[in-house]
Amino acid sequence: MAHPVVVGVDGSPAALDAVEIAAREAALRGVGLRLVHAFGWPSRHGPPGGPPWHPAAPGVRELLDGTLGEAERRARAAAPRLELAREVTVGEPVTVLEIESRTAALVVVGGRGPSAFGSRLLGSTAVHLVAHAHCPVLVVRGRPDPAGPVLLAVDGSPAARGAVAFAFTEAALRGAELLALHAYTSRTEHPYAAPADPPFVTYDGNRPREEAEHVLAEALAGHRERHPDVAVRHRAVRGRVRATLVEASSEAQLIVVGARGHGGFTGLLLGSVSQAVLHHAHCPVTVVRHDGP
Incomplete structure (x- = not known):
């Protein structure tokens, strides 16, 4: 089975841009795209009616469906025939992506954004991810020239x-x-x-x-x-x-x-x-x- 392209999803504009690029990369390689969202709720901010850090807690599923749903729409627009898979998990995003990289052809992440998949990426998170990922890591930033080399x-x-x-x-x-x-x-x-x-x-x-x-x-x-x-x-x-x-x-x-x-x-x-x-x-x-x- 061909290794997929993995992209970190957090709902930020930068992450959605990363989804589009990841979808094109997957289509070029003829492999699937894996949308990965890692999350966690500190206990004092946990949603009512369910244990914190649990993806099935009330309100969490709706949030994740919205975030991943928009990411999936962006991926489909970039590569309509792409095979998509979702992964929702609890944990530090950089750790989750490192684990995902063990079976990935490429990991794609946004270079800017409000969360751990975004703004922290250019700090210690970036050092850790690109240093320890088991496959190449593509950091989306700038305005690429589509006709450039x-x-x-x-x-x-x-x-x-x-x-x-x-x-x-x-x-x-x-x-x-x-x-x-x-x-x-x-x-x-x-x-x-x-x-x-x-x-x-x-x-x-x-x-x-x-x-x-x-x-x-x-x-x-x-x-x-x-x-x-x-x-x-x-x-x-x-x-x-x-x-x-x-x-x-x-x-x-x-x-x-x-x-x-x-x-x-x-x-x-x-x-x-x-x-x-x-x-x-x-x-x-x-x-x-x-x-x-």
């Missing part, structure tokens, strides 16, 4: 290998161009503006243009042959990594970045490069985790 951030590290494969597949599914971008600096420049930035994103930060081109060629090797229908463009850009990626995202429909998993990735995401992409990218961001050494 799939933007791939290339750094030459093993952590980016899964991102390269994902970006090629995504470009093929969308019928879009793939733009592979690698930022580099001269020996007298520092590629980051903050000490928390991870040094391995461009390795030593002193790579000249020729070596930057070599990094791109190595990263793309083999993938072009597996995806001959994908138009590929690569750019080696002299400049700071995060500013270069954020600027390039303004003309993209999706940006794909790779990251190390577990403890190593947590440190990376707290650095300014990943934070800048999640907070300031002009289009949706997909983080593809790598669990290797």
